[in-house]
Structures are given as C-alpha cells and as structure tokens.
Amino acid sequence: MTVPASPPDQLDSDQEIIAQVLDGNREAFAQLIRRYSDPLYRHALGMTGSPDVAEDILQSSFIKAYHHLSEVRGRFDAWLFRIVANGCKDWLKNIRRTHLSYDEDDQPSQYATPEEDLDRTELRADLDRALASLAPSLREAFVMKHVEGRSYEEMADLLGTTVGALKMRVHRAREALQVLLEEKYA
Amino acid sequence: MLDDLNKRPNADGQRDAAARTPGQGLPMADREVPIPAATPFEALHRWLDAEGSEAEAARDPEAARFVALWRRMDAEAASRRATRAPRDLTDRIMNALPGAAPLTGRAEMGRAETVRVAATATAAAPRLSIAASAAAEPTTSWWERPMEVSPRTAVLAAAGFTALGFLLNALLRTP
Numbered sequence: 001m002t003v004p005a006s007p008p009d010q011l012d013s014d015q016e017i018i019a020q021v022l023d024g025n026r027e028a029f030a031q032l033i034r035r036y037s038d039p040l041y042r043h044a045l046g047m048t049g050s051p052d053v054a055e056d057i058l059q060s061s062f063i064k065a066y067h068h069l070s071e072v073r074g075r076f077d078a079w080l081f082r083i084v085a086n087g088c089k090d091w092l093k094n095i096r097r098t099h100l101s102y103d104e105d106d107q108p109s110q111y112a113t114p115e116e117d118l119d120r121t122e123l124r125a126d127l128d129r130a131l132a133s134l135a136p137s138l139r140e141a142f143v144m145k146h147v148e149g150r151s152y153e154e155m156a157d158l159l160g161t162t163v164g165a166l167k168m169r170v171h172r173a174r175e176a177l178q179v180l181l182e183e184k185y186a
Numbered sequence: 187m188l189d190d191l192n193k194r195p196n197a198d199g200q201r202d203a204a205a206r207t208p209g210q211g212l213p214m215a216d217r218e219v220p221i222p223a224a225t226p227f228e229a230l231h232r233w234l235d236a237e238g239s240e241a242e243a244a245r246d247p248e249a250a251r252f253v254a255l256w257r258r259m260d261a262e263a264a265s266r267r268a269t270r271a272p273r274d275l276t277d278r279i280m281n282a283l284p285g286a287a288p289l290t291g292r293a294e295m296g297r298a299e300t301v302r303v304a305a306t307a308t309a310a311a312p313r314l315s316i317a318a319s320a321a322a323e324p325t326t327s328w329w330e331r332p333m334e335v336s337p338r339t340a341v342l343a344a345a346g347f348t349a350l351g352f353l354l355n356a357l358l359r360t361p
Contacts, residue, residue: 022287024287033279123258
C-alpha cells in the first residue's frame with residue numbers, strides 16, 4: 001500500500017533534465033511531465049473529486065513549474081508536489097462544491113457482476129461526498145495515505161510536517177468518515 | 187462553555203492568558219489535539235497503518251463494526267490508485283508552454299516578472315484552456331501584451347501631453 005519515495009538515480013536525472021531545459025531544450029520538460037503526472041493527477045483528483053479540475057490544476061502547476069524552474073532547490077518532485085497541493089487547496093478555498101463525483105472517470109470496471117459494479121459506484125459516490133465534507137488538511141492526509149498509498153515518512157517529507165501530526169490527521173479523517181458512513185455501511 | 191466575547195488586548199497590549207491558549211482561534215479541524223491513548227479504534231488504526239493485524243482490530247466490538255467497511259474502502263482506494271492522468275495531458279501542457287526556455291539570469295529579472303504575472307493570471311483562471319495559457323507566450327499579439335513604460339517614455343509622454351494642453355488652450359482662447 002506504500003509508494004516508494006523517488007530513488008536517488010531519479011533525483012539525479014531530474015536535475016539533469018532541469019539543466020537541459022534551462023539550457024534551452026524545452027522538449028526535455030516533457031520527460032518530467034510524464035514522470036510525475038500520474039501521482040500528481042491522483043492527488044488532485046482525490047482532493048477535488050473532479051477529473052476536469054484535476055487536469056486544470058496539473059496543467060497550471062506544470063506551467064508555473066516551467067516558469068520557475070531555475071528556482072528549484074533540492075528535490076524537484078517535492079517542490080512540484082507543493083505547487084500542485086497548494087493549487088488544490090486554493091481551489092477548495094475558492095469553490096464550494098455541492099456535488100463531487102468520479103462519474104466522468106473512464107476507468108473500466110474491474111468487477112465481475114453488475115451488482116458488484118453498482119455497489120462500487122454507490123460506495124464511490126458516498127466516499128466522495130464524505131471526503132468533500134472533511135477539512136482540507138484531513139482530506140489531504142487521508143488521500144495521501146489511502147488513495148496515493150504513501151508512507152507517513154514520505155508524507156511528512158512532502159508536507160513539511162511531523163509523522164505524529166500526520167498520523168493524527170489520518171486517524172481523525174478515518175473516524176470522521178466512519179461517522180459519516182456508518183449508518184449505511186457498518 | 188461560554189464564548190469569550192471580549193478578546194481585545196488589555197491596556198498593556200497583552201491578551202488574557204485564556205485567550206492565549208495554544209490552538210485558540212484556529213479552525214476546529216486544524217487543531218493538533220492528541221488523540222487519547224485508549225480510543226476504541228486504536229487497534230483499527232494500527233491495522234490500517236499496517237502495524238497490527240485485522241484479528242486484533244476486530245477484537246473490540248465497537249471497532250469490529252467497521253472492519254468490513256474499511257476492507258471495502260481499501261478495495262476502492264486500490265482502484266483509485268490505478269487511475270492515470272489522461273494520455274494527451276503531456277502534449278496539452280507542452281503546447282501551452284512558452285516557446286522560450288525558462289529565464290535564469292538576474293539581468294532578465296524585469297522580463298521574468300512580466301512572464302510571472304502572466305503565468306500567475308493563467309494559473310488563477312478557474313478553467314485553464316490552451317488559449318488562455320497562451321497569454322504567457324511571447325507570440326501573443328501586441329495589444330494583449332502587458333505594457334511596459336520606462337522612465338524616459340514616461341517623461342516624453344508627459345512633455346507631449348503638456349504641449350498638447352498648451353496648444354488646445356491657445357486654440358480655445360483665439361477669438
């Protein structure tokens with residue numbers, strides 16, 4: 001359930017690609033987009049609940065990263081993650097969502113029977129609604145831990161906080177979700 | 187449980203000790219209050235954090251009710267973990283990037299600031315399209331580009347407007 005942190009080779013390679021882009025090789029930036037778009041898209045989708053908004057946040061974040069590429073100090077993946085995470089939080093602050101859904105998600109069904117598929121769709125919708133009612137900090141911690149499958153150490157590294165504080169947020173998010181979903185599912 | 191309705195500083199500018207309680211004033215969800223050691227869900231959290239077993243989590247009757255829910259949630263999370271970014275996203279982002287390389291030198295700080303302002307405006311748009319992000323590109327039409335006024339241009343413009351004012355004044359006074 002844990003996604004490993006970026007290996008050192010990849011971090012070196014990030015720096016090499018950044019150097020190439022800064023030297024004028026604009027096309028090299030596509031490698032960074034391909035490398036990080038999947039995990040960042042999952043984060044944005046988990047935070048916003050909307051594939052369209054997640055795409056927009058990713059697009060604007062990569063454009064911002066390109067313009068500020070010369071300011072990267074240390075890990076590029078952590079720097080880029082913070083841009084996306086802030087984009088998600090800004091969106092949550094500015095827009096009150098009344099309906100959150102993965103309906104536009106075009107992932108094929110992995111369930112054998114229509115009943116299982118229906119159950120899954122219902123749980124998805126209920127989980128989205130429950131997640132939308134959490135405070136952004138709890139939602140962020142839950143999404144990073146359970147949807148992205150990151151370790152507490154990696155989360156602490158990316159968010160610049162302590163493992164203890166993040167455990168507390170994840171525990172609170174779980175207990176809040178239990179309260180919201182217990183009537184139907186427990 | 188009475189609300190403190192008098193949170194103004196005292197005469198010496200200090201707030202009451204009660205008003206300085208850590209976490210006061212923060213939204214409820216952001217307060218980092220330690221969870222009591224013996225919650226009924228402790229074993230459940232340990233299981234979900236891969237630090238304990240499911241059997242241990244199911245031992246507490248209060249927590250046992252949620253074991254099945256969390257199994258389903260885990261399956262749902264696993265399916266979400268397989269979600270990938272749209273295939274054409276890389277191309278769309280690359281098309282939206284400016285043609286020039288990112289700026290690096292301090293000598294180009296002024297130009298960088300202009301690009302940054304355009305990029306910020308682009309990022310703030312609620313629904314970013316390729317056309318909107320093209321505002322940051324140097325190929326933008328001249329009437330859409332941000333206007334830059336140097337001190338020399340400003341002085342020349344001021345002198346021109348003053349001369350025009352005198353001219354109009356003279357024309358209007360002519361009988």
